[in-house]
Amino acid sequence: MTGKLAGKRVLVTQANDYMGPQSVQTFRGAGAEVIADVSDLTEPEAAARVLAEAGTVDILLANLAAPNHHGVAVADVDDEIWASAFDVMVHPLHRLVRATAPQMIARGAGKIIVYGSATPLRGIARLAAYTAARGAQAGYVRSVGTELARNNIQMNLIAQNWVESDVYYPESLQENPKFQANLKREVPLGRLARAEEDCALALFLAGNDSDFFVGQVIPFAGGWVS
Amino acid sequence: MTGKLAGKRVLVTQANDYMGPQSVQTFRGAGAEVIADVSDLTEPEAAARVLAEAGTVDILLANLAAPNHHGVAVADVDDEIWASAFDVMVHPLHRLVRATAPQMIARGAGKIIVYGSATPLRGIARLAAYTAARGAQAGYVRSVGTELARNNIQMNLIAQNWVESDVYYPESLQENPKFQANLKREVPLGRLARAEEDCALALFLAGNDSDFFVGQVIPFAGGWVS
Amino acid sequence: MTGKLAGKRVLVTQANDYMGPQSVQTFRGAGAEVIADVSDLTEPEAAARVLAEAGTVDILLANLAAPNHHGVAVADVDDEIWASAFDVMVHPLHRLVRATAPQMIARGAGKIIVYGSATPLRGIARLAAYTAARGAQAGYVRSVGTELARNNIQMNLIAQNWVESDVYYPESLQENPKFQANLKREVPLGRLARAEEDCALALFLAGNDSDFFVGQVIPFAGGWVS
Amino acid sequence: MTGKLAGKRVLVTQANDYMGPQSVQTFRGAGAEVIADVSDLTEPEAAARVLAEAGTVDILLANLAAPNHHGVAVADVDDEIWASAFDVMVHPLHRLVRATAPQMIARGAGKIIVYGSATPLRGIARLAAYTAARGAQAGYVRSVGTELARNNIQMNLIAQNWVESDVYYPESLQENPKFQANLKREVPLGRLARAEEDCALALFLAGNDSDFFVGQVIPFAGGWVS
Numbered sequence: 001m002t003g004k005l006a007g008k009r010v011l012v013t014q015a016n017d018y019m020g021p022q023s024v025q026t027f028r029g030a031g032a033e034v035i036a037d038v039s040d041l042t043e044p045e046a047a048a049r050v051l052a053e054a055g056t057v058d059i060l061l062a063n064l065a066a067p068n069h070h071g072v073a074v075a076d077v078d079d080e081i082w083a084s085a086f087d088v089m090v091h092p093l094h095r096l097v098r099a100t101a102p103q104m105i106a107r108g109a110g111k112i113i114v115y116g117s118a119t120p121l122r123g124i125a126r127l128a129a130y131t132a133a134r135g136a137q138a139g140y141v142r143s144v145g146t147e148l149a150r151n152n153i154q155m156n157l158i159a160q161n162w163v164e165s166d167v168y169y170p171e172s173l174q175e176n177p178k179f180q181a182n183l184k185r186e187v188p189l190g191r192l193a194r195a196e197e198d199c200a201l202a203l204f205l206a207g208n209d210s211d212f213f214v215g216q217v218i219p220f221a222g223g224w225v226s
Numbered sequence: 227m228t229g230k231l232a233g234k235r236v237l238v239t240q241a242n243d244y245m246g247p248q249s250v251q252t253f254r255g256a257g258a259e260v261i262a263d264v265s266d267l268t269e270p271e272a273a274a275r276v277l278a279e280a281g282t283v284d285i286l287l288a289n290l291a292a293p294n295h296h297g298v299a300v301a302d303v304d305d306e307i308w309a310s311a312f313d314v315m316v317h318p319l320h321r322l323v324r325a326t327a328p329q330m331i332a333r334g335a336g337k338i339i340v341y342g343s344a345t346p347l348r349g350i351a352r353l354a355a356y357t358a359a360r361g362a363q364a365g366y367v368r369s370v371g372t373e374l375a376r377n378n379i380q381m382n383l384i385a386q387n388w389v390e391s392d393v394y395y396p397e398s399l400q401e402n403p404k405f406q407a408n409l410k411r412e413v414p415l416g417r418l419a420r421a422e423e424d425c426a427l428a429l430f431l432a433g434n435d436s437d438f439f440v441g442q443v444i445p446f447a448g449g450w451v452s
Numbered sequence: 453m454t455g456k457l458a459g460k461r462v463l464v465t466q467a468n469d470y471m472g473p474q475s476v477q478t479f480r481g482a483g484a485e486v487i488a489d490v491s492d493l494t495e496p497e498a499a500a501r502v503l504a505e506a507g508t509v510d511i512l513l514a515n516l517a518a519p520n521h522h523g524v525a526v527a528d529v530d531d532e533i534w535a536s537a538f539d540v541m542v543h544p545l546h547r548l549v550r551a552t553a554p555q556m557i558a559r560g561a562g563k564i565i566v567y568g569s570a571t572p573l574r575g576i577a578r579l580a581a582y583t584a585a586r587g588a589q590a591g592y593v594r595s596v597g598t599e600l601a602r603n604n605i606q607m608n609l610i611a612q613n614w615v616e617s618d619v620y621y622p623e624s625l626q627e628n629p630k631f632q633a634n635l636k637r638e639v640p641l642g643r644l645a646r647a648e649e650d651c652a653l654a655l656f657l658a659g660n661d662s663d664f665f666v667g668q669v670i671p672f673a674g675g676w677v678s
Numbered sequence: 679m680t681g682k683l684a685g686k687r688v689l690v691t692q693a694n695d696y697m698g699p700q701s702v703q704t705f706r707g708a709g710a711e712v713i714a715d716v717s718d719l720t721e722p723e724a725a726a727r728v729l730a731e732a733g734t735v736d737i738l739l740a741n742l743a744a745p746n747h748h749g750v751a752v753a754d755v756d757d758e759i760w761a762s763a764f765d766v767m768v769h770p771l772h773r774l775v776r777a778t779a780p781q782m783i784a785r786g787a788g789k790i791i792v793y794g795s796a797t798p799l800r801g802i803a804r805l806a807a808y809t810a811a812r813g814a815q816a817g818y819v820r821s822v823g824t825e826l827a828r829n830n831i832q833m834n835l836i837a838q839n840w841v842e843s844d845v846y847y848p849e850s851l852q853e854n855p856k857f858q859a860n861l862k863r864e865v866p867l868g869r870l871a872r873a874e875e876d877c878a879l880a881l882f883l884a885g886n887d888s889d890f891f892v893g894q895v896i897p898f899a900g901g902w903v904s
Contacts, residue, residue, distance in 0.1 A: 044305070074320075074370050075327045079270070082320055086312065090358065094300075094308055101301045120361070123368035123441045123678060125376070125640070131369035132316065132362045135346070139361020142349030142904055144300050149866035149901050150351070163890075188577070188827035193890040200887035209878035212841075212871040214901040215349045223827050223892040226575060226820055349904060351866070368678055375640035375675050389664075414601035414803070419664040426661035435652035438615075438645040440675040449601050449666040452594055452801060496757070526772075526822050527779045531722070534772055538764065542810065546752075546760055553753045572813070575820035575893045577828070584768065587798070587817020588810045594801035595809035596752050602803070667801045 003031020004207055010059040011035045011050070013096065018065035018167050019115045019202075022195035026203055032059070042087045047095035059111040059206045060100050064089045064137075065167050068130040077128050085133035093137055097144060097155075105151045111206050112148075112155035114141055115198075118221045121159060138217045145215025154214050156205050161221040162186075163193040188223030229257020230433055236285040237261045237276070239322065244291035244393050245341045245424055252425035253432070258285070268313045273321035285337040285432045286326050290315045290363075291393050294356040303354050311359035319363055323370060323381075331377045337432050338374075338381035340367055341424075344447045347385060364443045371441025380440050382431050387447040388412075389419040414449030455483020456659055462511040463487045463502070465548065470517035470619050471567045471650060478651035479658070484511070494539045499547035511563040511658045512552050516541045516589075517619050520582040529580050537585035545589055549596060549607075557603045563658050564600075564607035566593055567650075570673045573611060590669045597667025606666050608657050613673040614638075615645040640675030681709020682885055688737040689713045689728070691774065696743035696845050697793045697876060704877035705884070710737070720765045725773035737789040737884045738778050742767045742815075743845050746808040755806050763811035771815055775822060775833075783829045789884050790826075790833035792819055793876075796899045799837060816895045823893025832892050834883050839899040840864075841871040866901030 005027060012023045015036035024036045035054050039046045041064065051057065066088035069081050097112060104110025119127060120135035138157055145155040162183070163169075169192060173179050184190050201220055204210050219225045231253060238249045241262035250262045261280050265272045267290065277283065292314035295307050323338060330336025345353060346361035364383055371381040388409070389395075395418060399405050410416050427446055430436050445451045457479060464475045467488035476488045487506050491498045493516065503509065518540035521533050549564060556562025571579060572587035590609055597607040614635070615621075621644060625631050636642050653672055656662050671677045683705060690701045693714035702714045713732050717724045719742065729735065744766035747759050775790060782788030797805060798813035816835055823833040840861070841847075847870060851857050862868050879898055882888050897903045 074373055075324050075331075077320065077324065082317070086316075086362075090312075090362070091308070094303065094354070094358070098301050098303065105301075120365035120368055123370075123372035123640075123675070125369065125373035127369045128320065128366060128373070132320070132366035135365020135368070136312075136316070136358045136362035139346035139364070140354060140358035142346055142361070143351065143353045143357035144349075145904070146349035146866045146901055147300055147351035147354070150868065152867075154867075188575075188824045189830075189832075189890060189892050190828065197887060197890050204882050204887075209875060209882075212867060212875050212898055212900050214867050214904075216897060216901075216904045218896070219894060220890055222890050223575070223824055223894075226823070226892075226894045349866075349901070371678070372640045372675055376642065378641075380641075414598045414801075415604075415606075415664060415666050416602065423661060423664050430656050430661075435649060435656075438641060438649050438672055438674050440641050440678070442671060442675075442678045444670070445668060446664055448664050449598055449668075449801070452597070452666075452668045526825055527776050527783075529772065529776065534769070538768075538814075542764075542814070543760070546755065546806070546810070550753050550755065557753075572817035572820055575822075575824035577821065577825035579821045580772065580818060580825070583821035584772070584814045584818035587820070588764075588768070588814035590817070591798035591813020592806060592810035594798055594813070595803065595805045596801075598801035599752055599803035599806070 003029070006031035008032045008058040009035065009056050010061060011037060011054050011057045012061045012063060013037050013041060014063050014065060018063055018165050019195060019198055020063050022199045023061050023063060023202060026196065026199035030203055041092035047092055048099045051099035056103065057100055060096060060113070061202060062093055062096055062112065062114040064092055068127060068168060071126050073126055074128045082129045085129040086136070089133040090136045093140060101148060101153070104153045108152050110153040112153065113202050113205050114157040116157040116159050116217070118159040118161040118219055118225050121219060121225045141217060142215050149214040154211055156213050156216045156218060158198065158201055159217045159219045160198060161224055163198045163220070164195050186224055187221070191222070193220070193222060229255070231256040231258035234258045234284040235261065235282050236287060237263060237280050237283045238287045238289060239263050239267060240289045240291060244289055244391050245421060246289050248421035248425045249287050249289060249428060252422065252429055256429055267318035273318055274325045277322070277325035282329065283326055285339070286322060287428060288319055288322055288338065288340045290318055294353060294394060297352050299352055300354045308355045311355040312362070315359040316362045319366060327374060327379070330379045334378050336379040338379065339428050339431050340383040342383040342385050342443070344385040344387040344445055344451050347445060347451045367443060368441050375440040380437055382439050382442045382444060384424065384427055385443045385445045386424060387450055389424045389446070390421050412450055413447070417448070419446070419448060455481070457482040457484035460484045460510040461487065461508050462513060463489060463506050463509045464513045464515060465489050465493060466515045466517060470515055470617050471647060472515050474647035474651045475513050475515060475654060478648065478655055482655055493544035499544055500551045503548070503551035508555065509552055512548060512565070513654060514545055514548055514564065514566045516544055520579060520620060523578050525578055526580045534581045537581040538588070541585040542588045545592060553600060553605070556605045560604050562605040564605065565654050565657050566609040568609040568611050568669070570611040570613040570671050570677050573671060573677045593669060594667050601666040606663055608665050608668045608670060610650065610653055611669045611671045612650060613676055615650045615672070616647050638676055639673070643674070645672070645674060681707070683708040683710035686710045686736040687713065687734050688739060689715060689732050689735045690739045690741060691715050691719060692741045692743060696741055696843050697873060698741050700873035700877045701739050701741060701880060704874065704881055708881055719770035725770055726777045729774070729777035734781065735778055737791070738774060739880060740771055740774055740790065740792045742770055746805060746846060749804050751804055752806045760807045763807040764814070767811040768814045771818060779826060779831070782831045786830050788831040790831065791880050791883050792835040794835040794837050794895070796837040796839040796897055796903050799897060799903045819895060820893050827892040832889055834891050834894045834896060836876065836879055837895045837897045838876060839902055841876045841898070842873050864902055865899070869900070871898070871900060
């Protein structure tokens with residue numbers, strides 16, 4: 001197999017959701033051997049089991065997504081909505097990293113890329129639980145990215161917003177003229193990103209050309225934040 | 227009673243810990259009626275009960291602290307350390323805000339100030355759980371601060387580091403010459419902040435002079451971040 | 453004379469423009485002796501002369517403003533518009549600091565506060581020269597604030613937007629319903645700041661309660677940036 | 679000619695300095711037609727003349743560098759040092775963009791990449807003029823990047839530090855053990871970036887995979903800022 005990532009083994013989580021399908025396609029297209037995992041990672045033992053079965057993982061693509069419950073006022077965010085944000089997006093991130101880091105440290109090489117969110121960088125009303133959970137991911141990457149850099153492991157987070165996905169921008173929303181007007185007003189580039197563009201950034205971060213990026217929260221939002 | 231906050235009722239949480247004692251003193255000194263709560267807020271019903279008993283709260287000082295487990299490598303952060311960071315610093319924050327916001331919305335006025343951390347802004351190695359939890363607080367404040375601004379409620383977070391406290395800078399650490407050398411090198415101002423200085427910022431944020439601050443994560447770290 | 457700043461000598465530049473008049477009033481109200489300078493600081497020798505005449509300056513309020521030429525496309529920003537932004541807002545800032553720092557260093561105390569802008573933190577189209585000049589101020593404060601902290605001098609910048617001023621928000625603009633709709637949409641707090649609120653922040657930064665702020669670019673924008 | 683940038687015309691300024699030589703090599707290696715300009719751009723008419731001679735420019739690499747005068751105390755930064763920072767790094771940037779934007783707007787496509795600095799994001803003492811000038815570049819890119827996004831032109835800035843270059847890290851400095859100790863302490867990755875790595879980021883930003891980046895100031899500093 002040839003390609004930029006030939007010989008590399010990549011684990012993509014929630015491979016059927018959010019950025020999962022495009023990630024699998026993009027990374028296979030780059031010559032990587034992709035493990036497309038579809039486990040329910042809210043189960044506490046799942047992450048360790050997935051890694052144990054995966055064997056060597058050169059690149060971890062932490063793709064963790066849930067409904068964002070946009071529009072619920074903060075006083076109405078009940079314990080279930082609140083907990084689910086952390087159960088899906090935050091706790092599995094740590095369990096995945098905890099299970100992956102030792103083998104990367106042993107080899108003195110590795111890449112961890114988190115599909116995160118730009119919302120902790122620019123607040124959106126009525127998005128409390130989601131933004132808190134995405135903020136936890138960002139804080140985690142800042143600390144752990146700094147820590148693992150010493151072992152030549154590069155961990156970074158894509159702080160995205162306005163990226164096409166069934167979870168957050170279903171077709172019905174995209175067809176709404178008010179949404180389109182809002183998009184033009186809020187996003188300087190004036191359009192959503194395609195999933196391929198998002199995964200092209202992940203691919204850049206997965207290669208050794210980008211080793212000097214560590215612990216970063218990288219805005220990817222068409223100019224909505226910069 | 228006279229003073230800048232005369233007639234205001236202030237709830238200080240974990241009043242015996244971290245920034246609690248100085249907050250009680252500073253806010254009483256400014257003429258406020260201070261409810262110095264010492265409940266264990268990790269208990270899921272505690273926040274609602276505290277607010278039910280407190281009656282009107284004009285100003286909420288969310289003071290939530292726990293050991294930071296600095297020095298534990300990411301692969302050694304077990305489920306207990308991990309969960310405790312969120313149980314102490316993150317989930318109670320939402321429960322407190324959820325219980326307080328309705329009365330503030332009804333009055334069309336209120337102040338919420340979170341004693342948070344600068345660590346999600348500049349990563350420190352071997353501080354994974356703590357930084358993630360503090361990052362969750364920061365994200366939460368960005369979103370909820372934006373949301374509640376519409377109701378003339380100002381919610382902000384003090385992103386502090388290098389502030390005197392028994393929890394994070396015990397005397398034994400401060401007397402260590404290596405710590406002092408590091409302090410000089412890392413903090414442009416060259417010293418720790420006194421707790422009074424931190425609470426003076428909280429006091430500024432609690433008054434109406436600062437109403438134009440909303441949803442902000444305000445670095446307070448002697449120049450360590452800016 | 454009594455008041456928080458009793459015994460302090462404060463230099464306010466461009467005292468008739470922008471935040472000047474309110475600054476003079478606020479700082480006099482706090483008991484300071486205010487030197488309300490109205491020199492044209494674009495003249496290269498002016499800053500040194502003003503400081504030579506002023507004598508001891510405990511607090512420098514660098515209030516430097518010019519028309520922002522909002523609406524001019526980047527290709528139409530001619531050399532005159534471009535140079536004037538730097539001549540008014542950037543070069544005088546350095547000349548003022550260069551002339552003031554030695555006496556502050558000699559005393560081991562001082563405060564420098566710059567009325568700057570939030571525009572370098574969140575880009576606005578057709579505002580090229582102004583944003584570049586304000587970005588230069590922000591960079592300058594980050595470096596020089598770090599440097600002077602060693603001498604117990606605290607230099608910070610108020611990164612403001614949406615603050616009432618004749619220069620940027622004349623009454624005719626404020627009465628425009630499209631402006632009001634835009635204000636509601638863009639600024640979570642839903643209104644302009646009053647000049648008094650802005651100067652209250654300057655006053656907080658001028659007192660010793662805020663010594664732990666150094667080299668900071670502090671957003672003051674009603675939630676427009678955070 | 680084949681390659682990612684086949685058929686693209688790229689203008690590299692100060693092609694013999696700083697990131698110039700490596701940029702020429704990297705972009706030629708990607709199949710682009712590279713115009714390696716070595717004009718003195720401090721001359722006011724130079725930028726317009728260079729663009730007039732260059733013809734179509736699909737990608738502008740604004741490589742503008744000067745000695746940074748690190749170590750000069752702020753009170754000793756004289757008018758010559760001050761002016762030269764802006765004359766070399768700031769004013770030519772606008773003149774280049776002003777001369778390039780119209781043809782890009784006419785085609786509805788273009789890329790502008792600025793080799794800037796991370797210093798305006800994290801202050802370094804005794805680097806006043808340089809940091810101010812780099813801050814002006816950052817502010818400019820935020821505004822103009824937002825403006826030109828509407829025309830499908832993507833303008834971004836690489837906010838670099840700790841990148842190998844003769845200008846800022848001569849061999850004699852790199853061989854100094856104190857420098858090496860400082861490097862390990864300050865930069866989580868523990869080494870300087872190679873010029874190729876920096877230009878690989880520029881190449882990523884020059885391709886259409888990165889169109890969703892606009893007006894961004896992208897830290898590239900091995901974790902020194904994030």
